[in-house]
Amino acid sequence: MDPQPNFDQFCLKRILMNDTQRKMIAVEGNFKGLPEPAVVVIEKYAFDEASVLNVCNAQTKLKKNLDNDIYKSFSCVPQYDENIPSNKMDLIYPATDKHILKFLSQSMYCVQETEEMYQTITLLHILDNSLSLQWVYNCLEYKSEKERIAYDTASENQKDDEDNGFLLLPDLKWSGKLNELYLLAIIKKRNIKSLRDLTTDHLPLLKNILNKGSAAIYKLYGVQQSQLRTYVHYQPSFYHFHVHFTYLMHTPPGINVGRAHLLTTIINNIEMQGNYYQKATLDYVIKESDPLFSRFEEKGIL
Protein backbone atom coordinates (compact mmCIF):
# COMPACT_ATOMS: atom_id res chain seq x y z
CA MET A 1 0.00 0.00 0.00
CA ASP A 2 1.16 3.57 -0.78
CA PRO A 3 2.29 5.59 2.23
CA GLN A 4 -0.63 7.96 1.46
CA PRO A 5 -3.79 5.81 1.21
CA ASN A 6 -6.26 6.66 -1.55
CA PHE A 7 -9.68 6.92 0.10
CA ASP A 8 -11.36 7.31 -3.33
CA GLN A 9 -10.79 3.58 -3.56
CA PHE A 10 -12.10 2.74 -0.08
CA CYS A 11 -15.28 0.66 0.38
CA LEU A 12 -16.74 0.71 3.86
CA LYS A 13 -17.75 -2.74 5.12
CA ARG A 14 -18.91 -2.04 8.70
CA ILE A 15 -18.55 0.18 11.74
CA LEU A 16 -16.53 -1.73 14.35
CA MET A 17 -16.83 0.78 17.18
CA ASN A 18 -18.27 4.26 17.72
CA ASP A 19 -17.00 5.63 21.01
CA THR A 20 -19.03 8.80 21.53
CA GLN A 21 -17.15 9.77 24.68
CA ARG A 22 -13.71 9.57 23.05
CA LYS A 23 -15.11 10.94 19.77
CA MET A 24 -13.55 8.01 17.98
CA ILE A 25 -14.84 5.68 15.29
CA ALA A 26 -13.22 2.48 13.96
CA VAL A 27 -14.33 0.96 10.65
CA GLU A 28 -13.50 -2.08 8.56
CA GLY A 29 -13.29 -1.78 4.79
CA ASN A 30 -11.39 -2.62 1.62
CA PHE A 31 -9.26 -0.61 -0.78
CA LYS A 32 -10.21 -1.54 -4.36
CA GLY A 33 -7.55 -3.79 -5.88
CA LEU A 34 -6.07 -4.77 -2.51
CA PRO A 35 -6.88 -8.27 -1.28
CA GLU A 36 -6.94 -7.89 2.51
CA PRO A 37 -9.27 -5.89 4.76
CA ALA A 38 -8.17 -2.63 6.38
CA VAL A 39 -9.05 -1.09 9.73
CA VAL A 40 -9.32 2.71 9.86
CA VAL A 41 -9.48 4.46 13.23
CA ILE A 42 -10.46 8.15 13.26
CA GLU A 43 -10.32 10.21 16.43
CA LYS A 44 -11.09 13.91 16.89
CA TYR A 45 -8.19 15.90 18.26
CA ALA A 46 -8.80 17.80 21.49
CA PHE A 47 -9.17 21.58 21.14
CA ASP A 48 -5.98 23.50 20.70
CA GLU A 49 -5.98 26.34 23.26
CA ALA A 50 -3.93 28.59 21.02
CA SER A 51 -6.44 28.43 18.19
CA VAL A 52 -9.68 28.66 20.14
CA LEU A 53 -10.45 31.99 18.38
CA ASN A 54 -10.72 30.06 15.12
CA VAL A 55 -13.86 28.51 16.57
CA CYS A 56 -15.26 31.74 18.03
CA ASN A 57 -14.94 34.31 15.27
CA ALA A 58 -17.03 36.13 12.70
CA GLN A 59 -16.67 33.37 10.08
CA THR A 60 -18.07 30.69 12.35
CA LYS A 61 -21.52 29.55 11.22
CA LEU A 62 -23.97 29.04 14.08
CA LYS A 63 -27.30 27.21 14.12
CA LYS A 64 -29.36 27.81 17.22
CA ASN A 65 -30.65 24.71 19.05
CA LEU A 66 -31.88 26.26 22.27
CA ASP A 67 -32.50 29.72 23.70
CA ASN A 68 -33.86 29.87 27.24
CA ASP A 69 -33.26 32.76 29.63
CA ILE A 70 -29.47 33.16 29.92
CA TYR A 71 -28.84 29.78 28.23
CA LYS A 72 -28.20 29.35 24.50
CA SER A 73 -26.93 26.34 22.58
CA PHE A 74 -25.72 26.16 18.96
CA SER A 75 -24.31 23.73 16.46
CA CYS A 76 -21.26 25.48 15.12
CA VAL A 77 -19.15 25.09 12.00
CA PRO A 78 -15.85 26.91 12.49
CA GLN A 79 -13.98 28.64 9.69
CA TYR A 80 -12.00 26.07 7.77
CA ASP A 81 -8.28 26.22 8.42
CA GLU A 82 -6.27 23.47 6.78
CA ASN A 83 -3.32 24.12 9.08
CA ILE A 84 -5.29 22.94 12.07
CA PRO A 85 -5.97 19.23 11.67
CA SER A 86 -9.19 18.22 13.39
CA ASN A 87 -8.84 14.44 13.19
CA LYS A 88 -6.14 11.84 13.77
CA MET A 89 -6.38 8.78 11.52
CA ASP A 90 -4.67 5.40 12.06
CA LEU A 91 -4.74 2.81 9.30
CA ILE A 92 -3.95 -0.90 9.67
CA TYR A 93 -3.39 -2.75 6.39
CA PRO A 94 -3.46 -5.70 6.00
CA ALA A 95 -5.67 -6.13 9.07
CA THR A 96 -5.95 -9.65 10.47
CA ASP A 97 -9.07 -11.00 12.22
CA LYS A 98 -7.31 -10.23 15.51
CA HIS A 99 -6.95 -6.55 14.58
CA ILE A 100 -10.60 -6.38 13.57
CA LEU A 101 -11.66 -7.99 16.86
CA LYS A 102 -9.46 -5.59 18.83
CA PHE A 103 -11.64 -2.71 17.60
CA LEU A 104 -15.01 -4.49 17.42
CA SER A 105 -17.30 -3.26 20.17
CA GLN A 106 -18.97 -6.14 22.03
CA SER A 107 -20.00 -7.61 25.41
CA MET A 108 -17.26 -7.85 28.00
CA TYR A 109 -16.66 -10.34 30.79
CA CYS A 110 -14.55 -10.32 33.93
CA VAL A 111 -12.14 -13.23 34.46
CA GLN A 112 -10.32 -14.18 37.65
CA GLU A 113 -7.30 -15.93 36.17
CA THR A 114 -5.61 -18.31 38.62
CA GLU A 115 -2.07 -19.63 38.25
CA GLU A 116 -3.51 -22.90 36.92
CA MET A 117 -5.81 -21.18 34.41
CA TYR A 118 -2.80 -19.21 33.15
CA GLN A 119 -0.66 -22.32 32.75
CA THR A 120 -3.30 -24.55 31.17
CA ILE A 121 -5.39 -22.10 29.12
CA THR A 122 -4.00 -18.56 28.73
CA LEU A 123 -0.41 -19.51 27.99
CA LEU A 124 -1.46 -21.86 25.15
CA HIS A 125 -3.68 -19.13 23.75
CA ILE A 126 -0.79 -16.62 23.85
CA LEU A 127 1.56 -19.06 22.16
CA ASP A 128 -0.75 -19.80 19.22
CA ASN A 129 -2.83 -16.68 18.96
CA SER A 130 -0.82 -13.51 19.48
CA LEU A 131 -0.55 -10.48 17.24
CA SER A 132 2.74 -10.18 15.37
CA LEU A 133 5.57 -8.42 17.21
CA GLN A 134 7.25 -7.30 13.99
CA TRP A 135 6.67 -3.59 14.72
CA VAL A 136 8.35 -4.04 18.15
CA TYR A 137 11.39 -5.77 16.62
CA ASN A 138 11.59 -3.07 13.93
CA CYS A 139 11.90 -0.49 16.72
CA LEU A 140 14.46 -2.53 18.68
CA GLU A 141 16.54 -3.11 15.54
CA TYR A 142 16.32 0.61 14.62
CA LYS A 143 14.54 -0.23 11.36
CA SER A 144 11.44 1.85 12.13
CA GLU A 145 10.71 4.93 14.24
CA LYS A 146 14.45 5.48 14.77
CA GLU A 147 14.09 9.24 14.52
CA ARG A 148 11.21 9.19 17.03
CA ILE A 149 13.18 7.53 19.86
CA ALA A 150 12.85 9.79 22.91
CA TYR A 151 15.41 7.91 24.99
CA ASP A 152 17.60 4.85 24.48
CA THR A 153 19.39 3.25 27.45
CA ALA A 154 22.18 2.27 24.99
CA SER A 155 23.29 5.92 25.17
CA GLU A 156 24.57 5.16 28.70
CA ASN A 157 26.90 2.35 27.58
CA GLN A 158 25.89 0.07 30.46
CA LYS A 159 27.11 -3.55 30.20
CA ASP A 160 23.70 -4.86 31.25
CA ASP A 161 21.81 -3.05 28.45
CA GLU A 162 20.60 -6.31 26.89
CA ASP A 163 18.99 -7.33 30.20
CA ASN A 164 17.89 -4.03 31.69
CA GLY A 165 17.73 -1.70 28.71
CA PHE A 166 14.70 -0.25 26.94
CA LEU A 167 13.67 2.22 24.26
CA LEU A 168 11.30 5.06 25.07
CA LEU A 169 9.09 6.01 22.12
CA PRO A 170 6.03 8.16 21.55
CA ASP A 171 3.06 5.80 21.53
CA LEU A 172 1.08 5.40 18.31
CA LYS A 173 -1.91 6.77 20.24
CA TRP A 174 -0.17 10.04 21.19
CA SER A 175 -1.53 13.08 19.34
CA GLY A 176 1.77 14.85 20.12
CA LYS A 177 0.10 17.41 22.41
CA LEU A 178 1.84 17.79 25.75
CA ASN A 179 -1.39 17.57 27.75
CA GLU A 180 -2.08 14.16 26.15
CA LEU A 181 1.48 12.85 26.67
CA TYR A 182 1.74 9.12 25.97
CA LEU A 183 5.07 7.29 25.72
CA LEU A 184 5.93 3.62 25.66
CA ALA A 185 9.00 1.88 27.13
CA ILE A 186 9.80 -1.23 25.08
CA ILE A 187 12.28 -3.58 26.75
CA LYS A 188 15.26 -4.91 24.78
CA LYS A 189 15.10 -8.40 26.29
CA ARG A 190 12.90 -10.68 24.18
CA ASN A 191 11.69 -13.34 26.59
CA ILE A 192 9.25 -11.49 28.85
CA LYS A 193 5.75 -11.84 27.46
CA SER A 194 3.74 -10.07 30.13
CA LEU A 195 3.24 -9.30 33.82
CA ARG A 196 2.91 -13.06 34.44
CA ASP A 197 6.61 -13.64 33.61
CA LEU A 198 7.99 -11.02 36.02
CA THR A 199 10.05 -12.20 39.01
CA THR A 200 12.70 -10.84 41.39
CA ASP A 201 15.20 -11.18 38.52
CA HIS A 202 13.41 -8.38 36.70
CA LEU A 203 13.43 -5.82 39.52
CA PRO A 204 16.50 -3.99 38.10
CA LEU A 205 14.78 -3.79 34.71
CA LEU A 206 11.51 -2.53 36.19
CA LYS A 207 13.26 0.07 38.38
CA ASN A 208 15.33 1.18 35.42
CA ILE A 209 12.18 1.78 33.37
CA LEU A 210 10.51 3.66 36.23
CA ASN A 211 13.51 5.85 37.08
CA LYS A 212 15.22 6.39 33.74
CA GLY A 213 11.97 6.53 31.79
CA SER A 214 10.52 9.18 34.13
CA ALA A 215 13.80 11.14 34.19
CA ALA A 216 13.92 11.20 30.38
CA ILE A 217 10.31 12.37 30.20
CA TYR A 218 11.04 15.15 32.72
CA LYS A 219 14.10 16.23 30.77
CA LEU A 220 12.35 16.22 27.40
CA TYR A 221 8.84 17.35 28.27
CA GLY A 222 9.09 18.88 31.77
CA VAL A 223 6.50 16.48 33.23
CA GLN A 224 7.39 15.13 36.68
CA GLN A 225 7.19 11.47 37.66
CA SER A 226 4.36 12.31 40.11
CA GLN A 227 2.30 13.69 37.20
CA LEU A 228 2.61 10.48 35.21
CA ARG A 229 0.49 7.33 35.23
CA THR A 230 3.03 4.55 34.65
CA TYR A 231 1.43 1.17 34.06
CA VAL A 232 1.32 -2.18 32.35
CA HIS A 233 -1.65 -3.90 30.71
CA TYR A 234 -2.75 -7.37 31.62
CA GLN A 235 -3.81 -8.80 29.20
CA PRO A 236 -1.79 -6.70 26.74
CA SER A 237 -2.39 -6.72 22.99
CA PHE A 238 1.31 -7.37 22.31
CA TYR A 239 3.22 -10.02 24.28
CA HIS A 240 6.60 -8.32 24.44
CA PHE A 241 6.84 -6.58 27.79
CA HIS A 242 6.33 -2.81 27.63
CA VAL A 243 5.29 -0.02 29.99
CA HIS A 244 2.87 2.86 29.28
CA PHE A 245 3.66 6.39 30.52
CA THR A 246 0.68 8.77 30.27
CA TYR A 247 -0.02 12.24 31.63
CA LEU A 248 -2.21 12.02 34.72
CA MET A 249 -4.59 14.77 33.50
CA HIS A 250 -5.26 12.83 30.29
CA THR A 251 -7.57 9.82 30.22
CA PRO A 252 -6.51 7.58 27.32
CA PRO A 253 -8.16 4.19 26.80
CA GLY A 254 -6.82 1.26 28.83
CA ILE A 255 -6.31 2.98 32.20
CA ASN A 256 -9.21 1.23 33.93
CA VAL A 257 -9.11 -1.39 36.65
CA GLY A 258 -9.41 -4.76 34.97
CA ARG A 259 -6.52 -3.91 32.65
CA ALA A 260 -4.00 -1.38 34.05
CA HIS A 261 -1.45 -2.29 36.76
CA LEU A 262 0.71 0.52 38.16
CA LEU A 263 4.43 -0.12 37.76
CA THR A 264 5.14 0.99 41.34
CA THR A 265 2.62 -1.56 42.67
CA ILE A 266 4.16 -4.28 40.49
CA ILE A 267 7.61 -3.51 41.92
CA ASN A 268 6.25 -3.51 45.49
CA ASN A 269 4.42 -6.80 45.01
CA ILE A 270 7.52 -8.52 43.62
CA GLU A 271 9.64 -7.09 46.43
CA MET A 272 7.21 -8.63 48.94
CA GLN A 273 7.09 -11.94 47.12
CA GLY A 274 9.41 -12.80 44.24
CA ASN A 275 6.92 -15.10 42.48
CA TYR A 276 3.88 -12.88 43.16
CA TYR A 277 2.83 -12.69 39.50
CA GLN A 278 3.14 -16.42 38.93
CA LYS A 279 0.99 -17.18 42.01
CA ALA A 280 -1.54 -14.34 42.02
CA THR A 281 -5.08 -14.60 40.71
CA LEU A 282 -5.28 -11.75 38.24
CA ASP A 283 -8.58 -10.10 37.32
CA TYR A 284 -9.17 -8.76 33.86
CA VAL A 285 -11.84 -7.97 31.34
CA ILE A 286 -12.13 -9.78 28.00
CA LYS A 287 -14.38 -9.38 25.00
CA GLU A 288 -16.86 -12.09 24.02
CA SER A 289 -15.31 -12.65 20.59
CA ASP A 290 -11.77 -12.97 21.99
CA PRO A 291 -10.59 -16.55 21.29
CA LEU A 292 -9.41 -16.63 24.91
CA PHE A 293 -13.05 -16.13 25.97
CA SER A 294 -14.01 -19.25 23.94
CA ARG A 295 -11.23 -21.26 25.62
CA PHE A 296 -12.54 -20.28 29.07
CA GLU A 297 -16.13 -20.96 27.93
CA GLU A 298 -15.21 -24.46 26.65
CA LYS A 299 -13.78 -25.28 30.09
CA GLY A 300 -17.00 -24.03 31.74
CA ILE A 301 -15.19 -21.12 33.42
CA LEU A 302 -17.25 -18.30 31.86
Ligand code: M7G
Ligand atom coordinates in the same frame (compact mmCIF):
# COMPACT_ATOMS: atom_id res chain seq x y z
P1 M7G B 1 -0.76 -3.06 24.82
O1 M7G B 1 -0.80 -2.95 26.30
O2 M7G B 1 -0.12 -4.31 24.26
O3 M7G B 1 -2.22 -3.02 24.25
O4 M7G B 1 -0.01 -1.77 24.31
P2 M7G B 1 -3.17 -1.87 23.68
O5 M7G B 1 -2.71 -1.63 22.25
O6 M7G B 1 -4.53 -2.50 23.66
O7 M7G B 1 -3.04 -0.71 24.59
C1 M7G B 1 0.65 -1.66 23.09
C2 M7G B 1 0.92 -0.19 22.86
O8 M7G B 1 1.72 -0.06 21.70
C3 M7G B 1 -0.35 0.63 22.61
O9 M7G B 1 -0.41 1.74 23.47
C4 M7G B 1 -0.27 0.99 21.13
O10 M7G B 1 -0.85 2.24 20.84
C5 M7G B 1 1.23 1.01 20.91
N1 M7G B 1 1.62 0.71 19.52
C6 M7G B 1 1.10 -0.25 18.71
N2 M7G B 1 1.75 -0.24 17.52
C7 M7G B 1 1.46 -1.16 16.43
C8 M7G B 1 2.71 0.72 17.58
C9 M7G B 1 3.69 1.16 16.64
O11 M7G B 1 3.86 0.68 15.52
N3 M7G B 1 4.51 2.17 17.10
C10 M7G B 1 4.36 2.74 18.34
N4 M7G B 1 5.19 3.74 18.68
N5 M7G B 1 3.44 2.33 19.23
C11 M7G B 1 2.61 1.32 18.85
